[in-house]
Amino acid sequence: MSCGVLPAVDKQICSLERWLIGHLADIPDPDHAQVIRRFATWEVLPRLRTSSQKKPITPAARRHAADQVKQATAFLTWLAARDHTLGTCGQTGIDAWHAEQNEYTRNTMRAFLRWCSASKLTRPFRLPPIQIRRATPMPQPERLELIGRLLTDPDLSLRTRVAGVIVLLYAQPLSRVVRLTLDDIGHSNDQTLLRLGEPPSPVPEPLAELLHRWISSRDNMNTATNHASRWLFPGRRAGQPMHPDALAALINDIGIPTIAGRTAAIRQHVLEMPAPVVAEALGYHRVTTAKLASEAGGTWRPS
Template sequence: MLATLCDILDCTPADLIATSAQNLPARRAAGEANRTARHYRGPRTPSVSSAFRHLAPDAAPAEQGGEGTAGRSQTSQTKQEITQAGAFLTWLADRGRTIEHCQQADLDAWHTEKLATRRRAQTFLRWCMRTSRMSRLLLPPQVVHQDQAPLHQHRRLAILRRALNDDSLPLRARVAAALVLLYAQPVTRVVRLTVDDVLDDGATVAVRLGDPPSPLPEPVTDLVRAYIQSRQLLPYASSRSSQWLFPGRQPGQPMNPVSLQVHLREIGVPPQRGRTSAIRQLVLQAPAAVIAKALGYHDKTTTRLVTKAGGTWARYASGDHTR
């Protein structure tokens, strides 16, 4: 295994051992490169070896008790780039080509499906073009989804209704969709929720998004209860130490927000547009300060939104109004 990894990374065993001993993120990325290499079925050209070496994280030695300058988010991104680089090379080999003979039609076909996932290979592709290991071809722009304009409220409610009622959809994605479309939660915050943030007293269910916890309407209550029960059957959530509501595949880690976005889009939920539509509707129904506190938003954000929408709560002052 060490010899295989050294062949891919184009380094000596001594270099690899020294790097692994110094830096945990580099060691994790190296492990991902090794796993990717074992599944790679194409020819092992010099470009393949140098590609994985290029994708290895450039991290300083870890400080005592830490993981160095390359944090977990960087490590996760690097692992995804390595995985997609290997997937692209395998996919290209199945088409009877190597990276040196890749054509524009190949890149277009690669990006046609699963664009959000396959875009991770672009780090490798740009490097290959820059170092003349492949021809200079056109890549799709980094910003693919113009996902900022809010949905019309009728459309948001129709998508929400389908997520709540369509039992053919994955349960995890349906629960996430409810949190995005009802409570305007960004996926980066959704993946940080834990099972302890779901408060179930047997009669009602609430989720701790801010202060106070937000009660769930009955259809969402049933969905969340069913999901928490089924969640225990996931192999990567079986450990008692995994308290994430949306556990990731790495032990003790939450789901990657990019992965959750992909799952939401696969069931027809645009995360950013749906969230924007939800928060704009909510600030028209209650004071911005109240919404901000309950849903974990900054009060300036909700105040700005209600002012733009021309809501009647624009001049509401937070505080105790019972005196």
């Protein structure tokens, strides 16, 4: 008799499912709870499960899914306060709600509103188009000044210095920085290499020296199951890397805007090198780097 193998269960989805039980129990209106349960069951969770088949769900994606559920719950409460329900909600109600909300809330709610419309829970309405605002890159002299500060200021923590330079030099998001391991650090002909894509990127001095100092003195290594951690930035939980939000807080606290710095770094790279080369080396999609090169005024074009 053959035995089947159960599919792997994504821990972030399990976390969301546990949170959802408590969230539903806290909704005082049973009709609202039923709508939210349906939305989570037939829209939010299936989308996450489909994504998990390609790659593990990130904590950020899990938080975004929970925010969608919370904003949907708040929207039902907003309607009830105005003596309305989903069934009586149409374009006027949607426009009034949009006028009161910030951009993040409006974008987070789009999945729920579209689901309501597709499920014919509301009257017909149209959603305003999404307004995409790109992060403004910091000026190149400011980026270089910040890199110099991180490389030379002994009063800053070693962890913050190394992580900050990886962001500002290699245009890496912190969600990827925290997933780096010791196996991503290599050597060739006395040159330290950092594998972000292919080929690995050279690590110049004095960053290489800082990187090796950090590896030999990493934090959060004292627990019984964490002393052999391979994460470049170990977290407090055994076997887990540092959370991106925690690392972001440390870097932001010393006055380094990570998004603006990363945007400046990738723009500078595509100005100096062919966009496909940058994409392969730094782990970006080729379409992304080609578009950035065009926006930055890069002159290199494939032959």
